[in-house]
Amino acid sequence: MTIAYGLRDRYCGEVDETCVGMNISVCGWVSRIRDHGEHLVFLDLRDHTGQIQCVVDKNINIRSEYVLKISGFVSYRPEENYNDKIPTGRFELKDCEIEILNTAEALPFSLNSKANIDEALRLKYRFLDIRSERMQYNLRLRHNVIQAIRESMSSLDFLEVDTPLLWMPTPEGAREFLVPSRLQKGHFYSLPQSPQIAKQLLMVGGMDRYFQIAKCLRDEDLRADRQFEFTQLDLEASFVGQDQIIEIVSKVISDLFLKILSVSVGPIESISWIQAMLTYGTDKPDLRIPITITDLTALFTSTKVNALRGSSVQAMLLKNVASLGRAKLDEFVAIAKRLGGKGLLWLRVVNDEQGLNFDSPVSKFLEDDDRQAFLKGLDPNEGDLILVVSDEPLLACQILHAVKTYAISEFLIKEEVSKTDYRFLWVTDFPMFESVDENGNAVAAHHPFTMPNEDDLQLMDSNPLKVRSSAYDLVLNGWELGSGSVRIHKREIQEKVFNALGLTDQEAESKFGFMLNAFRYGAPPHAGFGLGIDRLIAIVANESSIREVIAFPKSQSGIDLMTMSPTMVDDRTVKELGLSVLDKDKSETK
Ligand code: ASP
Numbered sequence: 001m002t003i004a005y006g007l008r009d010r011y012c013g014e015v016d017e018t019c020v021g022m023n024i025s026v027c028g029w030v031s032r033i034r035d036h037g038e039h040l041v042f043l044d045l046r047d048h049t050g051q052i053q054c055v056v057d058k059n060i061n062i063r064s065e066y067v068l069k070i071s072g073f074v075s076y077r078p079e080e081n082y083n084d085k086i087p088t089g090r091f092e093l094k095d096c097e098i099e100i101l102n103t104a105e106a107l108p109f110s111l112n113s114k115a116n117i118d119e120a121l122r123l124k125y126r127f128l129d130i131r132s133e134r135m136q137y138n139l140r141l142r143h144n145v146i147q148a149i150r151e152s153m154s155s156l157d158f159l160e161v162d163t164p165l166l167w168m169p170t171p172e173g174a175r176e177f178l179v180p181s182r183l184q185k186g187h188f189y190s191l192p193q194s195p196q197i198a199k200q201l202l203m204v205g206g207m208d209r210y211f212q213i214a215k216c217l218r219d220e221d222l223r224a225d226r227q228f229e230f231t232q233l234d235l236e237a238s239f240v241g242q243d244q245i246i247e248i249v250s251k252v253i254s255d256l257f258l259k260i261l262s263v264s265v266g267p268i269e270s271i272s273w274i275q276a277m278l279t280y281g282t283d284k285p286d287l288r289i290p291i292t293i294t295d296l297t298a299l300f301t302s303t304k305v306n307a308l309r310g311s312s313v314q315a316m317l318l319k320n321v322a323s324l325g326r327a328k329l330d331e332f333v334a335i336a337k338r339l340g341g342k343g344l345l346w347l348r349v350v351n352d353e354q355g356l357n358f359d360s361p362v363s364k365f366l367e368d369d370d371r372q373a374f375l376k377g378l379d380p381n382e383g384d385l386i387l388v389v390s391d392e393p394l395l396a397c398q399i400l401h402a403v404k405t406y407a408i409s410e411f412l413i414k415e416e417v418s419k420t421d422y423r424f425l426w427v428t429d430f431p432m433f434e435s436v437d438e439n440g441n442a443v444a445a446h447h448p449f450t451m452p453n454e455d456d457l458q459l460m461d462s463n464p465l466k467v468r469s470s471a472y473d474l475v476l477n478g479w480e481l482g483s484g485s486v487r488i489h490k491r492e493i494q495e496k497v498f499n500a501l502g503l504t505d506q507e508a509e510s511k512f513g514f515m516l517n518a519f520r521y522g523a524p525p526h527a528g529f530g531l532g533i534d535r536l537i538a539i540v541a542n543e544s545s546i547r548e549v550i551a552f553p554k555s556q557s558g559i560d561l562m563t564m565s566p567t568m569v570d571d572r573t574v575k576e577l578g579l580s581v582l583d584k585d586k587s588e589t590k
């Protein structure tokens with residue numbers, strides 16, 4: 001008996017021809033019991049590796065999910081009973097001796113069922129759900145992915161360092177979870193949104209290359225596929241810039257895909273943020289979908305059609321859907337208006353006595369030059385549909401992207417998008433700030449530690465929205481997999497950015513004094529990245545929700561349905577923390 005096997009000699013799924021004729025012991029859960037003649041039953045015993053059929057006495061009192069140790073002789077099944085769908089399908093254990101290690105009540109749902117089991121029930125009994133083949137596969141895949149990442153990072157000289165969970169606010173845009181301090185009443189730690197500041201301080205500390213499989217916590221309103229806590233490959237390196245980080249992350253990703261999926265990722269293209277917005281209308285394009293936006297502005301400078309006289313003319317060609325009904329076309333227009341646009345023009349490509357022509361609400365206003373412009377700019381065929389938004393370029397492109405997304409979800413090329421086609425893309429040169437709030441303060445697009453593009457520094461006060469940054473995202477099939485940036489390592493620039501964000505010098509000092517202070521003592525140039533591991537694993541596992549690759553996720557409303565946390569605590573505990581709960585009735589609602 002080896003240490004690995006414990007009470008058994010083999011795992012259930014590993015019984016093979018080398019065991020035939022041997023008496024071996026296996027341990028596991030009763031997966032199925034089937035009748036086999038008068039005195040005997042077939043019992044499938046399951047562990048994490050698979051299952052093995054055991055022929056056992058009918059009179060023995062055993063039910064599904066009992067925990068057993070079975071010792072028996074391995075033999076070939078009669079040929080007509082071979083089941084080549086499973087690796088152990090030619091073997092069985094005979095003359096079995098059974099030791100019941102534990103009994104089990106009837107399960108609230110069947111682990112063998114192929115039907116969809118209500119997710120809430122699965123989450124309530126997650127410990128049972130984890131016994132299912134799907135969860136066993138996903139959690140083992142998760143282990144393998146994380147292991148492979150650790151190996152890659154180590155081989156690239158990155159060192160794993162833990163950073164604290166009890167920390168101070170990290171301004172990365174999300175609300176934070178607070179932890180009250182019992183010893184310093186009225187004071188709070190925050191749980192880190194990411195180890196951003198800590199890892200930068202490790203660079204000041206001369207660690208050179210850091211990584212961590214880090215838990216990040218964000219108290220954000222839960223959207224379809226968000227969790228309060230998620231796992232990130234967090235990394236930082238000194239004396240490197242954007243190109244090296246991109247090279248490092250690309251290598252980790254391509255080694256991972258090769259190892260786990262035998263997929264060769266190849267060189268990953270990169271595109272600037274503005275180019276991505278103008279080509280796809282989004283900074284997370286799904287490159288599997290070959291529909292792009294064409295700027296037709298130059299072809300319509302002298303058009304008389306009002307709907308084409310906006311500040312730019314952006315168009316998208318949808319192939320073979322000219323027959324689309326009016327209701328859908330009206331919905332396209334409604335989407336454009338909801339997003340703040342003036343509207344959207346559609347043109348069905350038809351073939352009439354003039355050759356290729358356009359059937360559209362503006363048909364009768366189209367002049368020959370307009371027709372030629374569409375033909376030249378988009379090269380359409382009969383049966384295609386052209387969508388045009390004539391508006392300020394970024395808005396027009398965002399509208400076309402929204403329409404495309406709707407069209408795909410409703411009727412377009414869904415089947416053609418392969419889940420096993422992995423199209424990565426680097427998006428670079430993000431704007432430094434995404435908006436200016438009602439007080440005139442800029443709002444950081446990535447986080448306030450991102451280095452502004454040096455050429456744009458002089459625009460920081462006069463036109464902050466024009467300042468580009470050294471931030472970059474990695475996108476896969478329309479998902480943002482991760483983001484990073486070159487960091488500010490000079491105190492003066494950091495102060496300038498804090499000011500642009502609306503922090504006074506005193507506020508910056510009181511909140512981030514330790515960091516500004518660190519920058520006095522020789523902070524090296526540094527850059528880094530955070531890669532969402534849950535999402536990456538979900539994509540690799542071909543799952544559409546990250547909850548399927550997390551052992552104990554929260555429900556969509558942020559509740560742990562198994563422990564029913566968050567829970568109320570008694571008054572004494574609350575008081576001990578120097579707190580009081582204002583509205584108990586409200587806090588009871590779940
Ligand atoms: N802290 C960033 C994030 O969590 C990643 C980074 O910039 O390294 O998105």
